[in-house]
Amino acid sequence: MKYDFFEIEKKWQKIWEETKPYATREDPAKEKFFALIEFPYPSGVGLHVGHARPYTAMDVVARKKRMMGYNVLFPMGYDAFGLPTENYAIKNHIHPKIVTANNVNTFRKQLKELGYSFDWDREINTTDPAYFKWTQWIFLQLYKNGLAYKAKMPVNWCTSCKCVLANEEVVDGVCERCGSPVIRKEKSQWMLRITKYADRLIDDLDGLDFIDRVKTQQINWIGRSHGAEVNFRTTLDDTITVYTTRPDTLFGATYMVLSPEHALVEKWMDRLENADEVKAYQAQAAAKSDMERTELNKDKTGVELKGVRGINPVNGKDIPIFISDYVLATYGTGAIMAVPAHDTRDWEFAKKFDLPIIEVISGGNVEEAAFTDVETGILCNSGFLNGLSVAEAKEKIIAWLSENKLGEAKVNFKLRDWVFSRQRYWGEPIPIVHCPKCGTVPLDESQLPLLLPDVESYEPTDDGESPLAPITDWVNTTCPCCGSDAKRETDTMPQWAGSSWYYLRYMDPHNDNALASKEALAYWSPVDWYNGGMEHTTLHLLYSRFWHKFLYDIGVVPTKEPYKKRTSHGMILGEGGIKMSKSRGNVINPSDVIREFGADTMRTYIMFIGDFEKPAAWSTNAVKGCKRFLDRVWNLQEMCSDSMEYSAKNETLMHKTIRKVTQDIDELKMNTAISAMMTLVNEMYVNGCTKGELKTLLLLLSPFAPHLVEQMWENLGFALETGKMASLNEWPTWIEEKTVDASVEMAVQILGKLRGTVKVPVDSEQDAVMAAINADEKLVKYIEGKQIFKVILVRNKLINLIVK
């Protein structure tokens, strides 16, 4: 009987389609397990092997948990709003709704071909009005709670997408999606107050089982720092408030720097002796792109404001004030006190402009370089702070500043509020009306969902207006508040809106009265294990944690955090380790692999390919190795004996393999789990195998190669015997004592060098091992006539004889 993967896979996929063995319901009697993978953006090119890696891994985890008796929720859906679909629709004159439907069908078909154990009854789609009704509903709650607001401010504008971007979407000065340059544009935008949650988004990471690089990346992005705000008077009788993390160095502040955009510069302009020079510098700074402003090792530039001086509050000295673009308008107060002796950037600036450098922390040589060590330095030249450590001085100076009303302790963040509007068609309409009398008015919840107008043309505009703006039928409406003529908000939500809460919808996907029922939320929350890409760490993952915390605050969800555990997979590269891309023509389509080798081989290979967290290169040759393995498993059904026991020869290895596979799956070490099963199969070819052994092997293999296993399960009569598919049976267990062999091979070292091995009963003591060595001619040669003066015995592993 040949392993006909094509027929077998077709047969079982049909059975799963019809009998829905993986559909889930709340069951308080069983412990739940919610396994989540990032739902795909259904692009036109179809599923990529890159999807198959995390999806298969979590399918293996979900299947194993199910067999261990958990009530497993493992759902799938589509994150279908977004630019590529819209662009494709514009280019080909097809409505994005139709493009989306077609793409979703392709994705669904491909996902089914891979045999994933999703609960298909819970499939969701962010573009479905029944879904985005609740996305809009959440927006209204944010608005009502003061967390959504409209503000005019300079924003990131992608020149190619013709759309604003959130800070998180700008990578190295270019659009993270299309790579086009991003410019600054003054626009009125909807913003979400994520900064209000900055502290909690950092602090609550503590209790979570997230891989470290995710935690540190989020912490870096939020960028919390502790310091103080200090007020400096000026000779023109204004106050400049600066933010500093080093208030202890206040005595060393020898000049000040404002960002070129700082409001006081305009105020003083008329009274400055060098106003022309200052204006020129401002113009120059404004013309620079983000790229240029953050360029590496850039020379410090700046202009002194002549005619005004700052006054150091701690010693009354007057010091010069500069403007320079190394001070950012958007961080802190947009102004700094410069302490060249103890800050690298200030030091460079001071050297260039020949400004005094006053040492206030001893321990370095401030003529050579800024001394920034906060651990060992001791305060000097600092009046009442002299002799203190940096930490002590910070505390004392902040107390002094507060007492004298000159400043206070302050925490600052790099995180900015989330720019939430997009000037594109294919997104959720923002459910807001602008009324000339009442101002900004939210739609009533009963009016949701607010649908997109069905229109012919929705191309983005160059002037930065939404394509919805000219659609007067849709835009013109009445005010929900006073009934007078009003206009709808025409911007749409960013792609990240729908994905910020989708995991909640899976818990109760067809609910018309709430985003999910209280009961479903109580039973399934939180997500137990969420795997996804590192590229989403400071986007989707951060956004959804923010939304979840907000929903928690208003009593909608029962947990503070959405995800208990977060892991991340490495990228799949093309043959030879080069990135897969259409232009290189090295893209692997999973459907092609399935046609040639079968879904089970595809699944097994993508798990065997290497360390899950690291990038891995595709190799068609190596795929064949996994096909061979499955062929060999298939052929065991004709070789096995009828016994349902483990044979003496295989028993220990059986128990070891169960233990290894069980433990490795939980740690995502799928490659070694598979290699353990390969080793077992190799041994079965040497020792023969029993039907009982094969039954266990099939259960262990079923998360990886479900189709093949179900067919063999049926062929061998286990389906009849248990009345259940293999994947619904219990996960095998091992007995720890039986994982130990009766006898072990121990390494024999003489003077630390391996000279041979001896076979001894397990747990042999020194005498027994020495007896075995003395019985071995070859080993005896090394010790005869010599004196053994030290013996190191590592039980069951090794013996080292120190001889002379």
Add this chain to the structure above:
RNA sequence: GCGGGAGUGCUGGAAUAGGCAGACAGGCAGGCUUGAGGUGCCUGUGUCCAACCAUAGACGUGUGGGUUCAAGUCCCAUCUCCCGCACCA
């Protein structure tokens, strides 16, 4: 620049509370099977030296030191690569 991770055969990768390096695959070579083969099975495969056979021996986890009976694993130094942050005061 700062922070984190990683360097192991021809290739992907195993093995770290210090204890037989190279599991498991791929590739290659040889043999058997087959009408045929991206078939199946067997054997070999880190380097050097020696060799008719049989058998030894030395070296070996980026590089250089160190600790230890024993180091891929620990310590110090150094090189390379990858990732994150990057004028955030």
